[in-house]
Amino acid sequence: MIYLQILANGLALGGLYACIAVGFSLVWGVLNVINLLHGSMIVLGSYIALFAYTTFGIHPFLTVPIAGGIVFALTYALQRGIINRVIAAPVLMTLTLTFGLDLIFNNAMLTAFKADYRKLILENPLGSWSFSGVTLPVDRIAAMALAMLLTLMLFRLLKDSRIGRAIVAVRMDRDAAALMGVDVMKINAITFGIGGFMAGAAGCLLSIIFPISPLNSTVYLGKSFVVCVLGGLGSVPGAIVGGLALGIIESFGAFFLGPEHAVTLAFSLLIVFLIVRPTGLLGKKGYE
Amino acid sequence: MTIQKVILAALGAAALSFATMGSAAAADGVIKVGAPLPLTGPLSPEGLKQKQGYDIWAETVNAKGGIKAGGDTYKVEIVYVDYASNTPKAVQSADRLISQDKVNFLFSPFGSGAAKAAGGVSEKYGIPTIAATASSEAVYNQGYKYLFGTFTPNRTLTEPLADIVLGKKPGLKRVAILSRNDLFPTALAKEMAKSAEKRGLDIVMSEKYAIGTMDHSSTVTQLKASNPEWVFATGYINDLILIRKQMKDLGVGAEVVTMIAGPAYQEFIDASGPLAENITSSAWWHPAVRYKGDDVFGTTENFNKLFEAKYGAAADYVQASAAAAGVILQLAIEAAGTVEPAKVRDAIAALDTTTFYGPIKFGDTGQITSLEPPTFQIQGSKPMVVYPDGIKQADINFGVK
């Protein structure tokens, strides 16, 4: 019976993980850039939700498009202005660049918002659902449902819209896409921006679940890495599968091995998968 | 190669300026106290609190003319260095303050870990050092003579609590202990386990969680399954806020829920809202205590008054302890009649007096032994003292849903 609860915990957590990671996965898979700012972008989304709620009373679920939009604009500009300059450079350069940018950005947030952990407490808490011995907090389920919705919308965008197809084209073969008339620079920036949008939106949804502080950014980033490697890069289904897998494994792992080993477990999985199956469970290979 | 040449030249100039930059010896009439603090980074909220405590002491002392030692009067100057919540930098900061800035005395960095690390520096140079926020006995077990601490050992937080709980509910048996995997929370959890075993309680669950854990659902699920009557959780404020919330999410309640060290802070109450109700905690000081002494503040009420006037909010135990560190230093200097390090060190060790913070007497290891840490419970979104009886504000309630 308790296993059912652990499983439920894992699925709920996994859904959130998928949401955290999908934007990161897209940017990595399509642009071959690891966006180390991703964690900080999520945190920014959380803060936007916090301020929208405490100042204007807007419910975080409604702030999602606003938070997403702001972060989209920010990351688009960042990509267009700075990151694009090194887009063809070796891995070391892009990693170092986004690392430096994240240092600046995170420091700015720490200065503006202070390191204190804040919590967004809803006036009308959503409570918990209980059924057949399993209890789940409604806010997690709601956040996960909305996250899944957003992720599915992203999926449709990639499949059906012109922009989406252009993005996929660039992912498959950058030069060929350019030859076909795709404005690769613009697509790069848009992809990055979409990654940012998903991060901001995720942050917004997470604001009612986790405490908010710039100090959380590395934790979110770490999870995103593991999800991408587990599930496969650059694909929405990959992020979902990876996220759910991580959630379930962490949940059971913490139960059987003890919570202190949860972090070790995640990173060990990461290494094992990298060595054994770097393309992840769904087998979408990233660039070398 | 042009940039390299420019840089080399610049470095040469910088090296020269560094060399000529050494600090002048302590100016006459001023006592310099070094205070390395985490003013930025994850520990900055606590670092800033410590700074508030030091500042209010320094201000109050200087307003009253300064510290009098053997016929001379000295003003107090606190020299701050930010070590960005990074322990190795804390050690370097301590070294820098002593060897470069030539401070006469030192206040330890925040927390048990950094205080322990920096303690070696003070010992090396023979500079009396007071740790305002280090409670674990592991900090004081290195045989250092120059390190003193204003927090009593962790067991003084768990023993009285166990007495009260079992005093009112003698049938209570099942305890669950949850701690974060670093120095202070783990040491505290160990003490709780000892207090529990001593009284014949069953420890139905004892787990540690990693630093940076974002989700405690597995732990809380296990907690629920173990059906405890008393939940004892240690960690820092963000962990405790999250654990409490997830307990609510998963429908876990108990007769007693104790959390250390979040609930003493207003931030915990604000962040947890109604979930904070009936949570118990212990701390080394609480604004409700009432002590009277010969220190520069005189009484606890006076300290509270001055603090609220300056900062617009009540002090919690961090600020009070930091101010107490200053007060202790002052009393020792005045007793020794000099600012000579070895003599001041002996004076601190010999102190046996009362201050706004509580009775002051240090044990052989340098850790204070005389305090009676109050236990309190959050009732109606306010922390109410339930022990010791002398300053009790309310009775303990049972039942946390």
Added chain:
Amino acid sequence: MRDWLILGVGTLLFGLLALSGDTYLLRLGTMLAMYAVLAMSWNFIGGMTGYPSFATAAFFGLGAYTSAILQAAQMPMAVGWAAAGLVAGGFALLIGLPILRLKGHYFAIASLSIGEILREVVNTSEEITGGGMGMNLPLLRLPPEVQAQAFYLCMLGLAVLTTAVAILVHHGRLGFAFRCIEQNEDAATVLGVDTRTFKTAAFGLSAVFSGVAGAIYGNWVHYIEPLDVFDIMHSVKPLVMVLLGGLGTLFGPIFGAIVFLALEEAVWRNFLGVHAAVLGVLIVAMVLFLPRGLATSFEQIARRFRGKAA
């Protein structure tokens, strides 16, 4: 050869610094030597061989803990230090075999994860490592100036040793093989270069001296805890230093370490609260405008600024 001469003169000059009793300068010097070791170590695998490793912190921490555990078991300090290097090097050879099969981003992440895993393993092995409560190292009952001089000379000695090895590698077969791998690994394999062995050797080299540095560091500060010695910044800073000084060059890492430390100290003294941001700006500026580190000429910077390739 010229390089040996430079090393000899440098050793002499830096060695003379030990004569000053100024503990502040000696502390800076010890940090400089330590970072020079880490930077030169990283250069073997990251600069010369082209594998962006983030495992420096893992080796540093592993060395620190190996030494601390042995000293807690009453072994002498020197034994602890030597063991640190051997254990770190051995570990790198072992773990290098599987993860050096990865490239680019994947290798980077895998190397980063090693440090994270080691940290958590240390954290959860309380009986041996003290877990989250850290480990004490024996305090030497010597006057502070003497201690400062002693540790400075030890760290300097390690830096000299590392540089000497680097010179040998650069001018020898190892260096040649590393550079082949960096330029085009597939071609190298086709030409008969045993890339696997050489890659692993580079990785091992990057670990040995980092491990000893960690051990000396532990005794220098008397207390280590997992978060400090496995701090990711111990992986990032050496990398930045090498980028500054010139990727894959011989003395570049040392030069980069000097500039970086000078900047860090200046920022720390003057910009309370924003030092992370300042470091970030430095990094961004460097990646965007200084493709060859400080060896970039002003002309090349101007061209970068105008948006053209250098």
